[in-house]
Amino acid sequence: MSRTREGAGVPVPLLVPAALGVAFLVLPLLGLLVRTPWSELAGQLAEPAVGEALRLSLVSATLATALSLVLGVPLAWVLARSRARGRSVLRALVTVPLVLPPVVGGVALFLVLGRQGIVGSWLDDAFGITIPFTTAAVVIAETFVAMPFLVISVEGALRAADTRFEDVAATLGAGRWTTFRRVTLPLVAPGVAAGAVLCWARALGEFGATITFAGNFPGTTQTMPLAVYLALQRDPDAAIVLSVVLLAVSLATLLLLRDRWLGRTGAA
Amino acid sequence: MRTRALLVAALLALAGCTDPAQDGGGPAADGGATGTLTVFAAASLIDVFTELGARMEEEHPELDVRISYSGSSALATQLVQGAPADVFASADETQMARLEDAGLVTRAELFAANRLMLAVPADGSAGVTAPDGAGIPSLRDLVTGDPTMAVCAPEVPCGEAAAQVLRAAGLADVPDTYAEDVRSVLSLVELGEVDAGLVYVSDVHAAGDAVLAYAFSESARAVNRYPIAVPSGAPNAEAARAFVDLVLSDAGQAALADAGFQRP
Numbered sequence: 315m316s317r318t319r320e321g322a323g324v325p326v327p328l329l330v331p332a333a334l335g336v337a338f339l340v341l342p343l344l345g346l347l348v349r350t351p352w353s354e355l356a357g358q359l360a361e362p363a364v365g366e367a368l369r370l371s372l373v374s375a376t377l378a379t380a381l382s383l384v385l386g387v388p389l390a391w392v393l394a395r396s397r398a399r400g401r402s403v404l405r406a407l408v409t410v411p412l413v414l415p416p417v418v419g420g421v422a423l424f425l426v427l428g429r430q431g432i433v434g435s436w437l438d439d440a441f442g443i444t445i446p447f448t449t450a451a452v453v454i455a456e457t458f459v460a461m462p463f464l465v466i467s468v469e470g471a472l473r474a475a476d477t478r479f480e481d482v483a484a485t486l487g488a489g490r491w492t493t494f495r496r497v498t499l500p501l502v503a504p505g506v507a508a509g510a511v512l513c514w515a516r517a518l519g520e521f522g523a524t525i526t527f528a529g530n531f532p533g534t535t536q537t538m539p540l541a542v543y544l545a546l547q548r549d550p551d552a553a554i555v556l557s558v559v560l561l562a563v564s565l566a567t568l569l570l571l572r573d574r575w576l577g578r579t580g581a582a
Numbered sequence: 583m584r585t586r587a588l589l590v591a592a593l594l595a596l597a598g599c600t601d602p603a604q605d606g607g608g609p610a611a612d613g614g615a616t617g618t619l620t621v622f623a624a625a626s627l628i629d630v631f632t633e634l635g636a637r638m639e640e641e642h643p644e645l646d647v648r649i650s651y652s653g654s655s656a657l658a659t660q661l662v663q664g665a666p667a668d669v670f671a672s673a674d675e676t677q678m679a680r681l682e683d684a685g686l687v688t689r690a691e692l693f694a695a696n697r698l699m700l701a702v703p704a705d706g707s708a709g710v711t712a713p714d715g716a717g718i719p720s721l722r723d724l725v726t727g728d729p730t731m732a733v734c735a736p737e738v739p740c741g742e743a744a745a746q747v748l749r750a751a752g753l754a755d756v757p758d759t760y761a762e763d764v765r766s767v768l769s770l771v772e773l774g775e776v777d778a779g780l781v782y783v784s785d786v787h788a789a790g791d792a793v794l795a796y797a798f799s800e801s802a803r804a805v806n807r808y809p810i811a812v813p814s815g816a817p818n819a820e821a822a823r824a825f826v827d828l829v830l831s832d833a834g835q836a837a838l839a840d841a842g843f844q845r846p
Contacts, residue, residue, distance in 0.1 A: 430774040446775055447730065447758045529759030530735060536760075544762065547655035547737040550662075 343561065350558050351551045358555040366533045367541040368559065374449060374537060375517035378456035382464045382513045385457075387506060390468035391494065405469075412462045419458050420526025427454065427527075451528035452535050456517035463516050464509035471505020472498070511571050515564060615821035616644040620666065622657040623649055624673035624739070624808065625763035626696060629788050630841045631671070634834060638825055645821055653738035653763035661686060661813060668822035671810040671829070673764075674739035678809040690811035692846035693829050694838050696782040697805045698743055699795040700724055701768065707777040713796055721751035721798040728756065729777030732770045735760035740767075743804035744780040750800045768793070782806075787842035807846045 324332075358364060392398075393405050411419055427434040427445045437443045445451045479501060483493040499506070521539040528535040530544070538560045546553035619638070623631045628651045635647040650657070650667075654677040661667055662684050670687070672678045673696070681687040700721065702710050709729030713719040725731075733748070734741030741760065748754045758776065761767045767779040772792045786795040810829055812822040828834050835845070 424773065424775065428773065428775050444730070525762065529732070530761065531757070531759050544735050544737045544760075547653060547659055547735075550659060 346554060346557055346561065350554050354551060355555055355558075358552055359559070363532055363541070364556065364559070367536055367538050367556075368563070370449065370452070370533065370536065371518055371538040371560075372563070374452045374456055375514050375520075377453045378460055378517040379464075379510055379514040381453065381457045382461040382517075383506070383510060386461045386464040386509070386513075387468055387499075390465045390472060391498070393465070394469045394472035408465055409462050411459055412466075416455075416459050416520065416522030416524075417526050420455060420523035423451075423455060423458060423523065423527040427451075446527060447529040447531065447535060449528075449534055452524055452537060455523035455527045456520045459520050459523050460513040460516040464506075464513040467509030467512060468502060468506050471502040471509075474505075475501045507571070511568065515568065518560075518564060614642045614644065615818070615824050616642070617818050617821065618646045618648060619668050619818050619821040619825060621647065621649040621669040621671070621825065622661065622665070622667040623651055623669075623671040624654040624657070625651050625765045626673055626740070626782050626784055627651065627671055627808075628765065630784075630837050630843070633837055634825070634828055637833075638821075638828060642821070642824070647825075651765075653734075655738050656762070666815070666817050667813060668816040668818045669810065669825050670813055671808060672739070673808055674742065674806045675809055676742070677739060678811060681811070681813060686813045686815070687811040688814070690809035691826070691830060692807050693810050693834070694808040694843040695805050695846045696784055696808065696843055697801040698740070698747055698780045699783050699786050699797055699801065701771045701779045701781045701786060701789070701793045701795045702729075702777060703771055703774045704792055704794050705774065710778050710796075712794075718797050718799050721747060721753060721800050724796055724798055725751070725753055725756060725778070730775075731757045732759050732761055732767045732776040732779040733757045734764050734767055734780070735762055738763055739806055740764040740780070740782060743806055746804040747780070747798075747800040750803055751798075782842075783844075784842035787840075805844075808843075 389408065393401060393408070424446065425431050427437075429435065429438055429444050429446065434445060437445070445454065475498070479497050480493050483497045484490075488496065519539055520537070521543065524535070524537060525540055525543070530536050530540050536544075538556060542553050542556045542560065545556055615638075621631065621635065631649055631651075635649050639645055639647050654672040654674060657667075657670065658672065658677040658680045661670060661681055670678070670681065671693070675690075675692075678687065678690045682690070700710070707729060709727030710724055711726040713724065733744040736742060736745050740763070744757075745754070748756065759770070761770065764781055764785055768781050768785045768789055770776045771779040771781070772789060781789075781795070783795075783797075786793060789795075810826055812819055812826060816822045829838075839845075
């Protein structure tokens with residue numbers, strides 16, 4: 315009840331731009347649905363190339379999220395809790411990929427991990443490992459672009475969390491690692507989950523760094539966004555179908571995870 | 583922090599929202615072309631058309647020439663979707679036919695031809711054997727191992743040609759990545775990230791010393807012919823016609839020949 319009354323009280327100067335904002339964000343998605351050749355949908359979906367690209371997208375985005383969790387949660391802890399100097403510089407550096415055009419990220423990855431790159435040439439000489447044009451390169455490109463989303467979310471959750479629980483755990487004799495594992499992590503779990511979802515969604519949509527650094531090969535490096543981009547050059551209807559599939563997968567995942575994991579943040 | 587990132591993202595998005603053809607031209611007092619001339623050209627034309635565009639601006643001081651280079655099929659899709667271009671120069675006839683089917687082009691003229699070469703990094707390449715000098719080798723003679731190879735995606739003209747020659751040579755499963763246009767293939771070879779790439783003769787001319795290139799016999803099966811046309815509804819049709827005439831003129835043909843293109 316009280317909520318409806320609040321809604322009615324939205325000032326017009328806020329209501330009009332807000333409504334325009336909604337239209338701006340939702341209309342392109344509606345346009346996609348209106349133009350979808352539904353009769354061709356089944357045929358397009360049966361194409362093995364579509365399944366291949368979708369599977370690769372889901373697998374690589376999930377691996378990129380796992381890698382981001384392993385590296386990003388500790389990094390967020392360092393940013394939120396450590397008192398080391400230069401922390402703000404560190405934070406700025408870590409968030410650069412957020413504002414960097416992903417293509418630039420792809421070029422940078424090439425210069426470091428490519429066959430002629432600083433680290434890549436050593437990997438090639440010492441172990442015979444080359445990264446570009448492999449699924450590993452897709453995961454690396456996606457992690458580079460998506461991990462900052464996770465770090466920022468988890469750092470925010472850590473800052474908002476009540477540190478008195480950690481202090482109490484310490485006075486009860488828990489070491490810092492035990493405190494992190496048993497107290498801090500459960501406390502910020504919703505923040506970690508939200509960050510992981512953001513990270514996964516960003517990784518799923520990654521295009522620029524992937525096509526630049528990982529290349530484009532069906533089954534190995536051609537993820538859904540790349541398939542959409544190239545399909546648009548020859549067969550726009552196929553591109554629309556692929557886009558709708560990607561849209562459905564993203565929406566389904568976000569809704570599913572929101573109910574299961576993020577419900578608590580909504581209620582808080 | 584996040585708000586600031588979003589703000590930056592929004593500003594970046596807004597900065598990209600400029601209309602490439604806001605002002606069409608009209609006849610100037612002296613009969614020269616004026617306004618903005620928007621040219622959509624295949625990626626392989628980047629060096630020649632940049633030069634011809636500059637020449638055009640010299641001859642018509644009140645004209646501003648803007649050229650968008652990309653894979654021909656990406657450009658054709660943009661045109662079919664209503665992008666306002668005055669001239670479209672495609673790397674094959676298939677993409678021009680898409681515009682003809684859409685009723686956007688009635689008369690296209692051929693102005694150049696191009697064929698593929700095998701490009702390798704100048705400082706060595708695994709899996710590729712240099713020709714012995716006796717006649718033109720086949721692709722099979724050159725690709726002796728399993729090189730990391732980049733070719734164009736089958737969606738773009740150079741990729742269609744690449745698929746044809748690879749099939750003819752029985753090497754269809756050699757490529758490791760399908761780039762979105764021919765200049766991306768060339769970049770990968772120049773960077774040394776691949777051992778070999780299939781690019782046009784004209785790209786090899788542009789690459790200089792970083793790249794070695796070998797001609798091969800199968801390339802004769804897939805010669806791309808380049809058509810050029812003024813789409814209907816071109817905002818600056820007069821300047822467009824002048825540009826097409828320049829490309830077809832002796833001077834334009836000489837510039838194309840210098841860049842490694844053949845006559846159609």
